Amino acid sequence: MGLDPTRRFSDRVADYVRYRPGYPEALLRALEEEAGLGPGSTVADVGSGTGISTELLLRSGATVFAVEPNDAMRAAAEARLGAEPRFRSVAGTAEATTLPDASVDLVAAGQAFHWFDRERFRAECRRVLRPSSEGDRIALFWNARQTESTPFLREYEALLRRFGTDYERVDHLRLGPADFDPFFGGPYESRRYPSEQVFDFEGLRGRLLSSSYTPGPGHPDHEPMLAELRRLFDRHQEGGRVRFEYDTELHLGRLA
Numbered sequence: 001m002g003l004d005p006t007r008r009f010s011d012r013v014a015d016y017v018r019y020r021p022g023y024p025e026a027l028l029r030a031l032e033e034e035a036g037l038g039p040g041s042t043v044a045d046v047g048s049g050t051g052i053s054t055e056l057l058l059r060s061g062a063t064v065f066a067v068e069p070n071d072a073m074r075a076a077a078e079a080r081l082g083a084e085p086r087f088r089s090v091a092g093t094a095e096a097t098t099l100p101d102a103s104v105d106l107v108a109a110g111q112a113f114h115w116f117d118r119e120r121f122r123a124e125c126r127r128v129l130r131p132s133s134e135g136d137r138i139a140l141f142w143n144a145r146q147t148e149s150t151p152f153l154r155e156y157e158a159l160l161r162r163f164g165t166d167y168e169r170v171d172h173l174r175l176g177p178a179d180f181d182p183f184f185g186g187p188y189e190s191r192r193y194p195s196e197q198v199f200d201f202e203g204l205r206g207r208l209l210s211s212s213y214t215p216g217p218g219h220p221d222h223e224p225m226l227a228e229l230r231r232l233f234d235r236h237q238e239g240g241r242v243r244f245e246y247d248t249e250l251h252l253g254r255l256a
Contacts, residue, residue: 013050013072013073013075013076015206015207015209015210016049016050016073016076016210017050017076017080018206018210019199019203019206019207019210020050020052020207020210021052021143021195021197021244021246022052022055022056023052023053023056023110023141023143023195023248024193024194024195024248026193026248027056027141027193027248027250028056028059028060030191030250030252031057031060031106031108031139031250031252032060034189034252035106035137035139035252036105036106037057037060037062037106038060038061038062039060039061039062040061040062041060041062041063041105041106042062042063042064042065042103042104042105042106043057043062043063043064043065043104043105043106043107043108044064044065044067044097044099044103044104044106044107044108044128045057045064045065045066045067045108045109045110046067046094046097046107046108046109046112046116046121047067047068047094047109047110047111047112047113047115047116048066048067048068048074048077048110048112049068049070049073049076049077049110049111049112050073050076050077050080051066051076051077051080051081052110052111053108053109053110053111053141054066054077054081054087055080055081056110057108058081058084058086058087061086062086062106063086063088064086064087064088065088065090065097065099065104066081066087066088066089066090067090067092067093067094067097067098067099068089068090068091068092069091069092069093071091074089074091077089094109094112094115094116094117094120094121094124095116095117095120095121095124096124097124097128099128100128101127101128102127102128102129102130102131103128103130104128104129104130105129105130105132105137106129106137106138106139107125107128107129107137107138107139108138108139108140108141109121109138109139109140109141110141110142111141111142111143112142113140113142113175114174114175118179118182118183122183122255125137125138125255126255129255137253137254137255138184138252138253138254138255139250139251139252140180140249140250140251140252141248141249141250141251142248142249143195143246143247143248143249144174144246144247144248144249145244145245145246146244146245146246146247149245150236150243150245151236152232152235152236152242152243153244153245155232155235155236156232159225159228159229159232160211160213160214162228163214163215163221163224163225163228164211164213164214165213165214165215165219165221166213167213167214180251184251184253184254184255184256185255185256186253186254186255186256187253187254188251188252188253188254189250189251189252189253190249190250190251190252191249191250191252192247192248192249192250193247193248193250194245194246194247194248195245195246195247195248196243196244196245196246197243197244197246198241198242198243198244199241199242199243199244200240200241201230201233201237201240204229204233204242205226205229207244208225208229
């Protein structure tokens, strides 16, 4: 798929920190009520990036090991969350977290599962999870941008398909039951929660450039892409703002 997934976002960190969405409170409530997340629990946040998912998990009172292979993204998370005593930054991958055996109560992966080698990640989950007969043990979640709900979002999707360097290939990684059934190997629950972001033009520009498949400065398509983004914004803005709508997906279960 081109650039190693662990290095794809190294030159996008500043925009990623500023313009990527967080997660709705409904997701946190579900993890607390159904996965046992809370004070006294220990979580491995695998593929934790700049700490967006880690910040959510920390709000429960849990201790969170943020496992991230990308140095620049991990440094951003450390700058963001380093003052929190329950935050632990770990240089590791989904397939080799470096965490001790039977050391966590929950494995979470936010916005990263589609990059993992699933069989090796599954084996790593088994290794690091503590034996337990209670609660769901693995939570996979991410924000899925809606692509057809408004004229603006339809045209934004068309812009990505026109200018994205490998967007078509990355987009094909959208996941469904054919991916989750063999991973969990047994019952799991899937839910969706609505969320949104509202942007002025600079915010929209930053959100676009936070994506690893958009051409960066120096690429021949960079300036034409931004010019088209400006035209798209001007056509659809209301009060100087446009709206991104998301479905926040949660897939929660235990490994059979």
